[in-house]
Amino acid sequence: MDRADLLSLAAGALGTLAVSFLAIVVAAPLGLGLALIRWARIRALDPLVAILVSALRATPAVTLVLLVYFALPTVGLSLSRFAAAVATLGLGSMAFNCEIWRGVLLAFPAEELDAARAFGMTRWHRFRRIVAPQVWRHALPALANEMTLLIKVSPAVSVIGVVELTRAAVRIGATTYAPVPPFLVALAFYVPVVGCIVALQRLLERRYGKLAA
Amino acid sequence: MIGRGLAIVWAQRAMMLSGLAVTAEIVAVSAVLALALGLLLFVLVVRSRGGPLAVAISWLIDLMRCVPFMLFCYLVYYGLPYCGVLLDGLSAGIFALTVYNAAYFAELLRGSWTALPREQIEAGSAFGFHGWRLIRHVVLPPVVMNAVPMLGNQMIQIIKDSAFLIIIAVHELTYAANEVQATFYVPFASFVAAIVLYWLLCLAVEGGVRAMVGRAEVRR
Numbered sequence: 001m002d003r004a005d006l007l008s009l010a011a012g013a014l015g016t017l018a019v020s021f022l023a024i025v026v027a028a029p030l031g032l033g034l035a036l037i038r039w040a041r042i043r044a045l046d047p048l049v050a051i052l053v054s055a056l057r058a059t060p061a062v063t064l065v066l067l068v069y070f071a072l073p074t075v076g077l078s079l080s081r082f083a084a085a086v087a088t089l090g091l092g093s094m095a096f097n098c099e100i101w102r103g104v105l106l107a108f109p110a111e112e113l114d115a116a117r118a119f120g121m122t123r124w125h126r127f128r129r130i131v132a133p134q135v136w137r138h139a140l141p142a143l144a145n146e147m148t149l150l151i152k153v154s155p156a157v158s159v160i161g162v163v164e165l166t167r168a169a170v171r172i173g174a175t176t177y178a179p180v181p182p183f184l185v186a187l188a189f190y191v192p193v194v195g196c197i198v199a200l201q202r203l204l205e206r207r208y209g210k211l212a213a
Numbered sequence: 214m215i216g217r218g219l220a221i222v223w224a225q226r227a228m229m230l231s232g233l234a235v236t237a238e239i240v241a242v243s244a245v246l247a248l249a250l251g252l253l254l255f256v257l258v259v260r261s262r263g264g265p266l267a268v269a270i271s272w273l274i275d276l277m278r279c280v281p282f283m284l285f286c287y288l289v290y291y292g293l294p295y296c297g298v299l300l301d302g303l304s305a306g307i308f309a310l311t312v313y314n315a316a317y318f319a320e321l322l323r324g325s326w327t328a329l330p331r332e333q334i335e336a337g338s339a340f341g342f343h344g345w346r347l348i349r350h351v352v353l354p355p356v357v358m359n360a361v362p363m364l365g366n367q368m369i370q371i372i373k374d375s376a377f378l379i380i381i382a383v384h385e386l387t388y389a390a391n392e393v394q395a396t397f398y399v400p401f402a403s404f405v406a407a408i409v410l411y412w413l414l415c416l417a418v419e420g421g422v423r424a425m426v427g428r429a430e431v432r433r
Contacts, residue, residue: 058369058415059408060376063387067408070400148279155283159380166284179291186284194279 001181005172009182012168013189019085019164020151026090027150028143031097038098039105040123049098056095061156064088069160085157085164093150100142104135137208144201148194165189218402225393229403232389233410239303239375239385240414243310244368250311251318252357256348258323270319277316282374285313290381306378310371317367325360326352358429365422369415376411386410 034053037045056064065088072079079087108131116126158167169186173179222229254274258267277285289309293300300308329352337351357364376387390407394400 054416055408055412058373058412060373060387060411062376062379063390063404063407063411066387066391066394067400067404070394071404074401152281155281156377158283166281166287169284170287173291180288180295183284183288183291187280187288190281190284191276191279195275198275198279 001172001176001178001185005176005182006185008168008172009165009185009189012163012165012186015162015164015168016151016154016166016189017193019082019089019157019162020147020154022086023089023093023150023154024147026086027093027097030090030094032101034094034098035101035105036127038102053095053098056091057099059092061088061092061153062159064092065157065160081157081160081162084160085162088157089150089154092153093146096146096149097143100139100146101135103142104138105131107138108135137204140208141201141205144197144204148197148201151190151194151197215401218399219406221397221399222393222402222406225397225403228389228393229386229406229410232384232386232407233414235303235384235389236372236375236386236411237414239307239310239378239383240368240372243307243314243375244371246307246311247314247371248318248364250315251322252353254315254319255322255326255356256353258319259326259348259352260344274316274320277313278320280313282309282313283377283380285309286377286381302378302381302383306375306381306383310374310378313374314367314371317370318364321360321363321367322356325356325363328359329355361425361429362422365418368418372411372414372418 034049037049065084068079068088068091069081069084072084112130113126116130121129154164155166158164158170161167165186169182170179172182176182254270258270261267286306286309289312290300290302290305293305293308333355334347334351337347342351375385378385379388379391382388386407390403394403397403
């Protein structure tokens with residue numbers, strides 16, 4: 001491995017961070033939205049969301065990224081590799097975020113909701129003023145854990161040729177005929193990144209209590 | 214057009230089902246081996262509580278939980294030959310899934326053990342259970358039973374991670390779906406069919422977990 005190889009590994013690491021970060025940004029609001037649909041028991045949508053979330057949670061990221069990248073063009077929606085990668089990781093993470101939010105929403109004390117209702121608060125008002133300010137901190141540890149899962153599954157997008165760290169390592173290994181060193185460099189990137197988020201998760205758990213999910 | 218795709222996938226069902234069979238076999242074998250190895254690691258940690266062995270194992274478990282499975286899979290596949298071990302893709306894949314998930318299983322068991330009331334173990338030793346017999350008869354049964362839902366979740370993770378083995382050319386379900394889509398150009402139908410099959414596998418695991426938890430409740 002020479003200097004150019006290390007540079008391409010660094011570029012790959014940036015790719016991994018970019019894809020993961022954008023996927024988190026996409027997944028967080030969508031997951032919360034789906035959880036709210038289920039929480040509010042909106043009649044037509046609730047079972048659809050339940051089925052979608054159940055299927056997405058069972059879908060391997062590799063299979064999903066192949067579906068998104070190769071199948072969407074057949075229905076007239078062509079995504080770039082990078083967009084397909086973000087969409088895939090975002091969809092998977094959205095399903096897990098939905099379950100996390102649903103868990104904390106279901107654990108919310110019914111008495112407080114009844115009290116809010118007795119004060120004549122509308123559904124949106126109850127969520128905005130009573131529920132949201134209290135539940136978000138209980139969701140944080142699980143959301144941090146989901147972030148580590150997302151980073152660990154992000155190499156899946158390399159199967160469609162997105163430039164990210166694992167793919168960069170594979171390509172260097174293929175040209176130098178020494179595959180192990182670039183993988184060890186990649187390892188030295190993933191472990192501290194994921195390790196930091198795990199440490200953050202433990203801190204959040206200590207501060208806000210573990211989620212009973 | 215989707216109808217045509219589904220018809221082609223149906224015509225190629227032998228290919229898809231053989232992929233499903235390989236995936237199910239990989240998952241079953243590595244889940245059993247990983248659980249056995251995870252139990253062993255857990256018992257070693259419990260027995261040498263606070264000792265250097267326990268610290269070393271916990272450290273390795275924490276390290277493993279920070280590594281993406283796909284990277285680990287590549288490391289096993291390309292790294293083992295350097296150690297003089299030559300494995301084909303399937304064996305390397307099962308080996309990687311086993312070692313990787315043993316760390317997660319051990320951690321889940323440790324979590325379940327931490328949540329176990331100390332009095333229960335003290336009562337066991339008061340009744341004269343020590344060492345291995347204490348672990349076998351007093352510690353392990355509740356620790357494993359309480360961990361069943363988490364172990365089931367991890368097994369679903371194994372199902373999902375098994376799709377990564379496509380990168381080392383294991384002929385599992387995603388590989389089969391990719392072959393069908395590449396040959397007949399039916400990406401939508403073939404990958405959706407694969408996802409439905411993965412979903413059914415996961416639902417089967419969830420059903421199994423629910424049945425086990427239900428039986429444990431009855432016995433309690």
